Amino acid sequence: xxxxxxxxxxxxxxxxxxxxxxxxxxxxxxxxxxxxxxxxxxxxxxxxxxxxxxxxxxxxxxxxxxxxxxxxxxxxxxxxxxxxxxxxxxxxxxxxxxxxxxxxxxxxxxxxxxxxxxxxxxxxxxxxxxxxxxxxxxxxxxxxxxxxxxxxxxxxxxxxxxxxxxxxxxxxxxxxxxxxxxxxxxxxxxxxxxxxxxxxxxxxxxxxxxxxxxxxxxxxxxxxxxxxxxxxxxxxxxxxxxxxxxxxxxxxxxxxxxxxxxxxxxxxxxxxxxxxxxxxxxxxxxxxxxxxxxxxxxxxxxxxxxxxxxxxxxxxxxxxxxxxxxxxxxxxxxxxxxxxxxxxxxxxxxxxxxxxxxxxx
Numbered sequence: 001x002x003x004x005x006x007x008x009x010x011x012x013x014x015x016x017x018x019x020x021x022x023x024x025x026x027x028x029x030x031x032x033x034x035x036x037x038x039x040x041x042x043x044x045x046x047x048x049x050x051x052x053x054x055x056x057x058x059x060x061x062x063x064x065x066x067x068x069x070x071x072x073x074x075x076x077x078x079x080x081x082x083x084x085x086x087x088x089x090x091x092x093x094x095x096x097x098x099x100x101x102x103x104x105x106x107x108x109x110x111x112x113x114x115x116x117x118x119x120x121x122x123x124x125x126x127x128x129x130x131x132x133x134x135x136x137x138x139x140x141x142x143x144x145x146x147x148x149x150x151x152x153x154x155x156x157x158x159x160x161x162x163x164x165x166x167x168x169x170x171x172x173x174x175x176x177x178x179x180x181x182x183x184x185x186x187x188x189x190x191x192x193x194x195x196x197x198x199x200x201x202x203x204x205x206x207x208x209x210x211x212x213x214x215x216x217x218x219x220x221x222x223x224x225x226x227x228x229x230x231x232x233x234x235x236x237x238x239x240x241x242x243x244x245x246x247x248x249x250x251x252x253x254x255x256x257x258x259x260x261x262x263x264x265x266x267x268x269x270x271x272x273x274x275x276x277x278x279x280x281x282x283x284x285x286x287x288x289x290x291x292x293x294x295x296x297x298x299x300x301x302x303x304x305x306x307x308x309x310x311x312x313x314x315x316x317x318x319x320x321x322x323x324x325x326x327x328x329x330x331x332x333x334x335x336x337x338x339x340x341x342x343x344x345x346x347x348x349x350x351x352x353x354x355x356x357x358x359x360x361x
Contacts, residue, residue, distance in 0.1 A: 032066055032075055032360055038330045038344045040092040041318040042100065046326040047071045050100065050118070051346065051360070052080060052092045061085055065118045072328075072348055072359035078118035083110065089317065095134040099161040103132055105178075107146050113163050126157060126166060131191075135184035137161055140213055142171065142191070146178050156191075158213040172207035172216035179226070185233040187212045190258055192241075194225040201225055208258050210236070222252040222261035231258075234277040240301075242285075244271040251275060251285060253301050264301035276319040276327060276353075284327065284353035286316045296353045310347060310358040317344070325352050 032038075038053040051066040063080035083090055083104055094100045098117040101124070104110040111129045112121045130151070131142040139161050144151040154174060159166040173195045180193040189209040195201075206221035223229035223243035232240045241252040241261060249269040252261040266285060273287030281300045284307060286293070294307040313331035321327035329347045346360040 033064065033077060036064070036066060037061075038066075038346055038360070039089055039317055041320070041328055041330045041346065042092045042094040043320060043322045043328050044094055044096040045322050048096070049328060049346075050092065050094060051075070051330070052090055052102065053344070054085065063090070066360075067118065071326075072346060075360070079121070080118070081110075081112045081121045091132075093132065093134045093139075095136060095139075095161045097161075099163070101132060101134070101139070101161075103129060105130065107148070115163060124163065128153075130178045131180045131182040133182045133184045134161055135186060135189075138184065138187075138212055139163075140182060140184055140189055142180055142182055144175075144178065151175070151178050156213060169213075172218050173205050176226070179228040181229055181231050183231040183233055183239075185236055188233065188236040188257065189213045189216075190231050190233065190239065191216070192221050192223065192229055192231055204229070206231075206258050210257075219259060221258075222254075230275070232275055232277050232283075234280050234283075238277070238280040240275050240277045240283055242269070242273050242275045247271070249273045249287070251301065255280075264297075266301070266304060267295065272315070274316055274319045276321055276329075278321040278327060278352045279324040282324065282352050284319065284321075284349075286319060286329075294353065294356065298352070307349075307353055308355045310345075310356060313345070321353075326350055327353055329356065 033055050035056045036053050038051045040052040043049040049068045054061045055064050063083045065078045065080050066075040068075050088105045091103045100114050102112040109129055111124045113124045114121045128143045128145050129141050130144055133140050139159050141157040144154045154171045155168045156171050157166050157168050175193040176196045183190045191207040194204045203220040204223045204225045205218055207216040207218045209216045222241045227244045229243040237257050239254040239258045243250050249271050251264040251266050254261045270287045275285045277283040282298045284294055284296050295304040296307045297304050313333055315332040316329055318330040327349045331345050333345050334343045345358050347356040348359045349356045
């Protein structure tokens with residue numbers, strides 16, 4: 001996704017209990033609020049990092065935003081909207097500045113915006129959002145009315161991250177459900193999904209736009225119909241992808257903007273595998289075996305080697321590079337039986353994913 005005054009831990013705890021609503025050097029050890037469990041991360045450059053996580057509060061556990069301007073060296077804490085603590089995990093997007101978006105996906109999705117650096121959040125004018133992404137100053141979404149019987153009323157939405165104006169148009173194809181992936185890079189937009197009655201086809205469909213979503217061209221995608229997939233563009237030309245195949249997953253790469261994809265030779269992947277590109281040739285892949293073990297390629301996916309990590313995590317919930325060297329990951333590290341939550345940590349790489357260090361959690 002290239003994708004204030006610091007407060008003390010005691011002061012943060014007091015506020016939360018009252019209610020919930022390019023440097024490559026290693027940053028110093030960070031201090032987050034006691035009990036903070038990171039779940040999502042959005043970084044706009046090597047220094048500017050936001051974490052969305054859960055903290056103890058009067059109601060049990062509530063969400064808060066921890067913001068860093070020094071690459072995870074220290075954090076200021078801001079409020080987050082009142083979000084469900086069960087079900088699908090929230091997703092967080094930023095494109096720099098004070099604008100951010102937060103989505104809790106589901107049959108009745110919750111979609112929030114902030115335009116003052118998380119000082120306040122409000123329900124977005126966009127409703128029924130099932131896919132969202134940002135690129136530079138632009139924002140893109142797919143909305144539909146969904147129920148247990150399926151989705152209707154699909155439309156594509158484009159606007160600015162300021163949230164001041166949105167334009168709706170028809171989707172380039174009619175999906176057969178809410179399993180969609182939306183990705184963007186500069187003025188390039190990709191929409192991956194299964195078209196209606198697409199189960200008989202060997203591939204899903206990929207709609208591509210080079211004019212910020214004004215027009216689309218459709219063609220075959222890299223993934224299996226009905227199972228979804230994750231597109232990760234490194235540029236307008238290079239697009240990486242991870243596609244579930246049922247019991248496992250496969251990785252793919254395109255050098256022509258998504259017109260065609262080539263399968264990558266990787267170790268066996270699980271369905272929940274994640275991939276994050278640092279460049280057209282370098283990427284990190286997680287999910288090659290049990291646990292959050294990372295492997296890395298520097299030759300476009302021809303060969304892979306193991307990355308150096310602080311420890312072996314259990315699952316990676318966020319993984320992203322802000323440039324060709326610096327990247328961040330949110331990693332589940334264990335189960336807290338007393339609090340009944342997954343404990344997490346934030347890792348940072350200064351060298352394109354070869355080495356990772358724990359900076360928070």
